[in-house]
Amino acid sequence: MQLNSKIKNKSKTFTNIxxxxxxxxxxxxxxxxxxxxxxxxxDVDAGLLIYAEDNNQVQAYEGALSITKQIDDERSINVKGVxxxxxxxxxxxxxxxxxxxxxxxxxxxxxxxxxxxxxxxDDTFRDxxxxxxxxxxxxxxxxxxxxxGAYLSKEYDYLALSINSALARDFNNRNTTASVGFAYxxxxxxxxxxxxxxxxxxxxxxxxLTDSDTKQTLDLLFGVTQVINRQTLMQFNYSISDVSGxxxxxxxxxxxxxxxGWANDxxxxxxxxxxxxxxxxxxxxxxxQPSGQVFDVSxxxxxxxxxxxxxxxxxxWRIPLAKSHFIEPHIRYYNQQAVDFYQVYLDEGVAIxxxxxxxYRLGELxxxxxxxxxxxxxxxxxxxxRLEYYLTQVxxxxxxxxxxxxAGLDLYPDKSAIMLQSxxxx
Amino acid sequence: MKKNYTLKRQSGxxxxxxxxxxxxxxxxxxxxxxxxxxxxxxxxxxxxKRIELxxxxxxxxxxxxxxxxxxxxxxxxxxxxxxxxNLADLCFQLSGGVFDISSGVLGxxxxxxxxxxxxxxxxxxxxxxxxxxxxxxxxxxxxxLSKGMQIDLGGIGKEYAVDKVAQLLQNEMGQLQIDSxxxxxxxxxxxxxxxxxxxxxxxxxxxxxxxxGHSKLMxxxxxxxxxxxxxxxxxxxxxxxRYSHILNxxxxxxxxxxxxxxxxxxxxxxxxxxLATIALLQGEFAEDFLKAQDCRYWL
Numbered sequence: 001m002q003l004n005s006k007i008k009n010k011s012k013t014f015t016n017i018x019x020x021x022x023x024x025x026x027x028x029x030x031x032x033x034x035x036x037x038x039x040x041x042x043d044v045d046a047g048l049l050i051y052a053e054d055n056n057q058v059q060a061y062e063g064a065l066s067i068t069k070q071i072d073d074e075r076s077i078n079v080k081g082v083x084x085x086x087x088x089x090x091x092x093x094x095x096x097x098x099x100x101x102x103x104x105x106x107x108x109x110x111x112x113x114x115x116x117x118x119x120x121x122d123d124t125f126r127d128x129x130x131x132x133x134x135x136x137x138x139x140x141x142x143x144x145x146x147x148x149g150a151y152l153s154k155e156y157d158y159l160a161l162s163i164n165s166a167l168a169r170d171f172n173n174r175n176t177t178a179s180v181g182f183a184y185x186x187x188x189x190x191x192x193x194x195x196x197x198x199x200x201x202x203x204x205x206x207x208x209l210t211d212s213d214t215k216q217t218l219d220l221l222f223g224v225t226q227v228i229n230r231q232t233l234m235q236f237n238y239s240i241s242d243v244s245g246x247x248x249x250x251x252x253x254x255x256x257x258x259x260x261g262w263a264n265d266x267x268x269x270x271x272x273x274x275x276x277x278x279x280x281x282x283x284x285x286x287x288x289q290p291s292g293q294v295f296d297v298s299x300x301x302x303x304x305x306x307x308x309x310x311x312x313x314x315x316x317w318r319i320p321l322a323k324s325h326f327i328e329p330h331i332r333y334y335n336q337q338a339v340d341f342y343q344v345y346l347d348e349g350v351a352i353x354x355x356x357x358x359x360y361r362l363g364e365l366x367x368x369x370x371x372x373x374x375x376x377x378x379x380x381x382x383x384x385x386r387l388e389y390y391l392t393q394v395x396x397x398x399x400x401x402x403x404x405x406x407a408g409l410d411l412y413p414d415k416s417a418i419m420l421q422s423x424x425x426x
Numbered sequence: 427m428k429k430n431y432t433l434k435r436q437s438g439x440x441x442x443x444x445x446x447x448x449x450x451x452x453x454x455x456x457x458x459x460x461x462x463x464x465x466x467x468x469x470x471x472x473x474x475k476r477i478e479l480x481x482x483x484x485x486x487x488x489x490x491x492x493x494x495x496x497x498x499x500x501x502x503x504x505x506x507x508x509x510x511x512n513l514a515d516l517c518f519q520l521s522g523g524v525f526d527i528s529s530g531v532l533g534x535x536x537x538x539x540x541x542x543x544x545x546x547x548x549x550x551x552x553x554x555x556x557x558x559x560x561x562x563x564x565x566x567x568x569x570x571l572s573k574g575m576q577i578d579l580g581g582i583g584k585e586y587a588v589d590k591v592a593q594l595l596q597n598e599m600g601q602l603q604i605d606s607x608x609x610x611x612x613x614x615x616x617x618x619x620x621x622x623x624x625x626x627x628x629x630x631x632x633x634x635x636x637x638x639g640h641s642k643l644m645x646x647x648x649x650x651x652x653x654x655x656x657x658x659x660x661x662x663x664x665x666x667x668r669y670s671h672i673l674n675x676x677x678x679x680x681x682x683x684x685x686x687x688x689x690x691x692x693x694x695x696x697x698x699x700x701l702a703t704i705a706l707l708q709g710e711f712a713e714d715f716l717k718a719q720d721c722r723y724w725l
Contacts, residue, residue, distance in 0.1 A: 012711040014718035017520040018692065018701060024516050025696040028509050028586065073500055073568035139565055291600055292593065322601045
């Protein structure tokens with residue numbers, strides 16, 4: 001009988017569980033947001049975004065709807081739809097001139113003129129994009145989690161298709177999660193007027209190759225998430241991405257400039273059809289108790305075989321206020337080194353290189369983001385609104401503004417944008 | 427309107443008192459004015475009462491009633507309940523299965539009130555198939571209890587209420603940009619946020635289980651949680667043997683050979699409470715367990 005049996009040994013060895021308990025009880029005390037209801041509930045997230053660059057450049061309006069359904073205790077599925085409307089103009093790659101410049105539209109129909117001293121903008125930029133994605137998750141066992149998904153997006157001249165799959169496993173009393181993921185994407189571009197021949201004059205009537213081209217991307221991701229203590233969570237990721245196929249922007253051109261700095265011709269840019277990108281990512285989340293403030297800091301180092309390298313530091317600080325309101329300041333700094341074949345223009349009389357781009361997005365630049373998010377419960381659900389200001393500072397060799405054609409002009413104009421975003425979860 | 431709490435002025439601090447979860451509850455607020463003390467006590471009462479209503483297994487229409495009457499079907503839990511069940515699940519694993527929120531049904535047989543006989547072994551054996559957290563299917567947010575199985579968060583609820591109220595007071599004070607000391611005491615489960623403004627720690631008396639109403643020792647508490655677990659008030663004596671109300675879910679019988687009371691200090695009240703309870707569940711090895719935890723404790 002249980003009551004009468006005397007255990008003989010005098011002492012017993014125990015493991016220390018207080019650290020694990022400390023971590024678990026810490027999670028217990030953090031504020032609980034909106035409560036979900038019964039098993040049949042659908043989680044719906046709705047978002048609206050307005051993005052506007054200065055000088056009437058790109059403006060975007062985006063609506064997104066995401067629905068998550070728990071199928072049973074082990075499986076869930078998410079379906080998401082996004083509609084974007086983009087208008088405005090973006091730099092076409094040509095340098096500013098001390099005289100007006102006229103460009104043929106990419107379609108070959110008509111032309112547009114840029115005033116003296118202005119950065120040439122391609123004003124034909126106008127698109128509507130519809131994207132649909134679905135993601136499925138399944139707990140394979142107590143410690144293993146699988147997820148897989150598919151994505152499709154279509155805009156006027158671009159079709160993107162992709163699939164992804166990931167596997168995660170918990171270790172160490174669920175304090176460590178290791179994951180591995182892969183994704184494959186197949187994109188088709190069918191630009192108005194066809195795929196231009198790289199390095200050929202935009203005015204050459206015979207400058208088109210084919211109607212469309214494709215690009216394939218294979219991504220691999222390895223990650224570890226570690227609970228450090230009851231307040232700190234750390235995440236490390238490494239990813240490698242191999243892109244092959246057409247990666248040139250068919251709408252971007254380069255000015256061919258004479259010794260006086262005048263652009264007498266423009267040629268289509270050219271990028272290699274092979275690119276390997278790698279990145280290392282580290283993130284720390286610190287939950288300050290008992291105030292419930294959360295510090296979230298991350299750093300990413302990115303490099304590729306086009307010669308680009310970048311550093312990103314991103315930090316958010318979430319401060320709970322009374323009655324489940326919160327504010328979240330956000331600061332982000334990004335610094336990018338140009339690709340090897342970036343040049344602001346080509347010199348007349350010099351052989352056209354195999355690869356070249358004057359797209360500032362592949363040049364040397366820094367961006368600064370300052371944002372503030374405010375969240376509050378509405379009817380028991382979380383509503384938030386975010387306002388952000390972006391400043392992009394493009395850098396380069398200013399002495400390249402040579403001759404009468406470019407004297408006194410800014411070859412690397414800065415760019416700023418405002419973003420307003422709202423989310424509602426119910 | 428009648429208030430659900432009382433407020434008293436002591437030397438240098440206010441005491442708000444109310445009864446929640448069948449326990450006398452106190453909020454000690456150092457160096458605040460009466461209006462604020464009243465406001466904070468009201469909020470503390472509301473939060474503690476909310477937790478009681480939500481997790482009491484003696485009420486209908488709450489999540490516990492839903493779970494315990496689900497007859498083998500899955501119930502989806504809200505985020506707060508998910509966290510509590512995750513903690514219970516972790517404690518079950520860390521304690522080697524002796525901390526078990528599904529062991530409450532044993533209370534049908536062991537009620538420790540005017541009980542002069544042991545329950546019959548046959549009845550106990552009949553209940554055992556319905557006990558055992560490993561039989562529950564838990565994958566957040568869905569919890570499925572097998573038919574006849576019931577769970578009870580009574581072993582966590584009071585400590586949890588203490589930590590939640592502490593968090594609430596800290597947040598409210600943060601809003602007002604004041605930083606006063608407070609101590610929360612819900613029937614012996616305690617949390618203090620900091621030293622009092624006079625530089626002294628809070629003095630907490632630990633009751634002597636052998637002489638109820640008398641304190642065994644005084645503990646200085648400046649910051650952290652303190653929780654006690656024991657059979658000082660709930661036990662029976664049958665044929666000269668004392669039976670603790672701490673029951674072993676694996677056997678259905680009280681734990682034997684353990685201390686009658688354990689008090690543990692930890693960073694928060696839930697942590698202290700879980701360590702104290704798991705220690706008592708080790709019976710005669712309670713102290714071996716506590717020594718391995720690197721924590722302050724009193725037997």
